[in-house]
Ligand SMILES: Nc1ncnc2c1ncn2[C@@H]1O[C@H](COP(=O)(O)OP(=O)(O)OP(=O)(O)O)[C@@H](O)[C@H]1O
């Protein structure tokens with residue numbers, strides 16, 4: 237699982253692969269015949285747009301053809317969702333507020349996971365015995381269904397904001413630990429020998445070798461965890477609703493009142509938040525490692 | 537290390553080195569020889585006979601099970617079979633790595649790396665990342681990196697095994713030019729007999745495992761050596777002799 241996560245999914249845009257080629261282009265950049273910038277853009281935008289249209293068509297098909305009028309509440313057609321969920325300012329406003337509350341929980345949770353997960357992984361990378369001591373417990377921790385410990389979290393951290401953050405941390409911590417540890421341990425044996433030959437201290441080795449070497453894997457972990465922290469925030473909000481209203485509470489409310497248009501709108505908004513965070517980390521990763529990292533090959 | 541000429545003691549010497557790995561593999565048995573300053577000694581031998589092990593012992597990465605090595609490890613040049621570059625560093629930053637590990641100050645480092653990069657013919661590529669270099673260029677960066685410390689002893693573990701023949705011959709000539717210029721003691725490992733003869737002042741043949749030195753050949757050619765030395769009848773004769781004793785070493 238780690239190896240696949242190490243290579244971020246769908247990270248490369250055409251712009252980035254053009255970047256990769258620049259060092260070889262010595263002559264003034266002549267646009268490649270038949271592949272203009274416009275064409276490249278349309279190549280990457282057209283397929284998802286076409287598929288999006290297809291999804292909406294299927295959605296309409298289910299709402300109007302598969303479902304009878306009296307059962308249409310099961311899946312309202314897209315324009316109803318648009319009108320009641322998004323175009324209605326009052327509802328949209330409520331959604332935005334919920335989203336803001338959940339985003340805050342997700343970011344704080346993710347921040348804690350990043351600091352905690354990276355530190356734990358660095359600690360484990362320093363000695364096999366530490367790794368052996370801690371790792372089984374981390375696996376166990378992440379194998380516990382959140383649902384099972386919801387009451388405990390409530391007792392310990394209350395039924396509001398703090399518990400929501402705890403859920404976000406629990407859900408997003410593991411991929412960061414696993415990916416970071418994998419990255420820290422994947423440095424080339426020969427480079428380690430080189431550092432040994434020149435009497436590098438533990439700290440120097442970490443700073444100049446294992447940590448930079450782990451960056452691509454670390455960011456792959458961040459990206460996965462970023463998405464998970466949004467899910468964690470919403471799940472946490474669903475169970476721990478004290479204080480301001482997040483997306484989880486909204487989902488619960490809409491479900492109780494059978495407001496399926498609003499429900500769908502909330503689902504769409506929360507997945508958009510997840511996508512936005514995922515893309516943001518992808519962008520950051522490209523900024524940090526894009527110049528040097530050779531996708532799909534660790535060999536130097 | 538700068539007192540060239542007055543150095544009488546050999547720069548590297550192996551005294552009855554033997555190596556048995558914890559799993560019982562006997563890699564080396566009673567290996568003794570030395571390399572003086574201004575010498576370029578090459579060891580050829582069948583795969584798995586313990587050549588890399590020998591260099592690891594020389595560098596201190598491995599401890600022998602018997603015997604001793606006399607060597608100054610303070611500023612050792614060691615070129616591995618792979619370029620072992622740091623992907624996230626540019627050519628210049630890679631070349632500066634060792635000086636950095638030895639806490640050489642910034643200006644001095646910049647000067648060292650500029651010289652080394654120029655020596656290996658990579659001027660103009662200072663700001664490239666390894667991913668945009670060819671295999672041969674990466675090897676040259678690795679070479680330049682070792683050069684920065686001006687090591688009195690240079691260990692090479694099949695450094696050009698992974699590049700094509702033309703590039704290899706180029707790199708051979710460049711390495712020899714460096715050898716002449718820097719005057720280090722070189723200990724070189726290779727599978728290629730012609731590479732061995734072309735580069736060295738002396739060629740040692742190692743037997744199959746457990747590795748022992750079974751033959752020794754002085755190479756009678758002076759430096760600088762021209763590329764067409766490879767077609768000299770004398771060159772062919774010596775290569776033939778080494779090849780014959782290598783075949784003997786295999787059994
Ligand atoms: N750490 C180790 N533990 C056990 N055996 C080892 C270890 N390292 C090397 N060996 C064994 O020692 C022998 C010599 O290995 P070495 O790498 O020195 O060979 P080599 O002469 O460099 O071969 P090649 O030319 O293929 O690089 C081999 O049989 C190898 O399997």
Ligand SMILES: [Mg+2]
Nearest residue numbers: 587588589693
């Ligand atoms: Mg070897």
